[in-house]
Amino acid sequence: SQQGEEDPQALSIQEGENATMNCSYKTSINNLQWYRQNSGRGLVHLILIRSNEREKHSGRLRVTLDTSKKSSSLLITASRAADTASYFCATANQAGTALIFGKGTTLSVSS
Amino acid sequence: DVKVTQSSRYLVKRTGEKVFLECVQDMDHENMFWYRQDPGLGLRLIYFSYDVKMKEKGDIPEGYSVSREKKERFSLILESASTNQTSMYLCASSLRPMGLGEKLLFGSGTQLSVL
Numbered sequence: 188s189q190q191g192e193e194d195p196q197a198l199s200i201q202e203g204e205n206a207t208m209n210c211s212y213k214t215s216i217n218n219l220q221w222y223r224q225n226s227g228r229g230l231v232h233l234i235l236i237r238s239n240e241r242e243k244h245s246g247r248l249r250v251t252l253d254t255s256k257k258s259s260s261l262l263i264t265a266s267r268a269a270d271t272a273s274y275f276c277a278t279a280n281q282a283g284t285a286l287i288f289g290k291g292t293t294l295s296v297s298s
Numbered sequence: 299d300v301k302v303t304q305s306s307r308y309l310v311k312r313t314g315e316k317v318f319l320e321c322v323q324d325m326d327h328e329n330m331f332w333y334r335q336d337p338g339l340g341l342r343l344i345y346f347s348y349d350v351k352m353k354e355k356g357d358i359p360e361g362y363s364v365s366r367e368k369k370e371r372f373s374l375i376l377e378s379a380s381t382n383q384t385s386m387y388l389c390a391s392s393l394r395p396m397g398l399g400e401k402l403l404f405g406s407g408t409q410l411s412v413l
Binding site for chain 2 (some may be wrong): 189190217218220222227228229230231232235237275279280282283285286287288289290291
C-alpha cells in the first residue's frame with residue numbers, strides 16, 4: 188500500500204538553482220518524513236515535520252506541510268552536484284508500526 | 299558510530315536456492331524492518347519485527363520469511379529463490395514505533411540477483 192506519492196518522478200536542474208519536490212498522501216498523519224538515497228545505497232533521514240507544523244528548515248532544506256491538502260513539499264535551495272540523489276517522503280502506516288514510502292523523485296544537479 | 303550492517307553488498311544466487319540475508323544493528327533498537335526496492339515501484343515493506351521472536355507481515359510477504367532470535371539481528375529468508383525476487387533489499391531499524399515520529403536508520407542494501 189503506497190501512502191505517499193512524489194512528484195515529479197525526475198527533476199534535472201543546474202547547480203545553484205532551487206529544487207522542489209512534492210509529496211501527496213492519502214490518510215491522516217501525525218508526521219511526515221523525507222529521506223535521501225544516493226545511487227545504490229541505503230536511505231538517509233533528512234527531516235521530519237509534525238502535523239501541527241506548517242514549515243520546517245534544516246540548512247538548505249525547507250519542508251512544508253499542508254494537512255488540508257494532504258501534501259508536503261521539499262525545497263533544496265542553491266543546489267549542488269552533491270545533491271544528486273533520489274528523495275522519498277514517508278509516513279507511518281495506520282497502526283503506527285512501520286513507515287510507508289512513496290516512489291521517490293530522482294534529482295540530477297549538473298555543474 | 300551507530301549503524302545497521304547488511305552482511306552482503308552484492309549476492310548472486312540460483313533459482314530454487316534458499317537465501318539468507320542478514321542484518322545487524324548495534325543500537326539496541328526494538329524495531330527492525332526489511333524492504334525491497336525496485337525501479338518504478340519504490341520501497342515496499344516485506345516484514346518487520348518489534349521484538350525478539352516477534353514478526354509482522356508487511357505489504358509483500360509472499361515468498362519470504364524472517365527470523366529474529368536476538369534483538370540485534372534480523373534475517374530475511376527466501377525459501378526458494380525465484381527470478382522475480384531479484385531486487386535491492388534494504389534493512390532498517392528504529393528505537394521506538396514509527397507512529398511516535400521515530401526515524402529509520404538504514405543499512406547500505408544488498409543487491410540480490412537470482413539467475
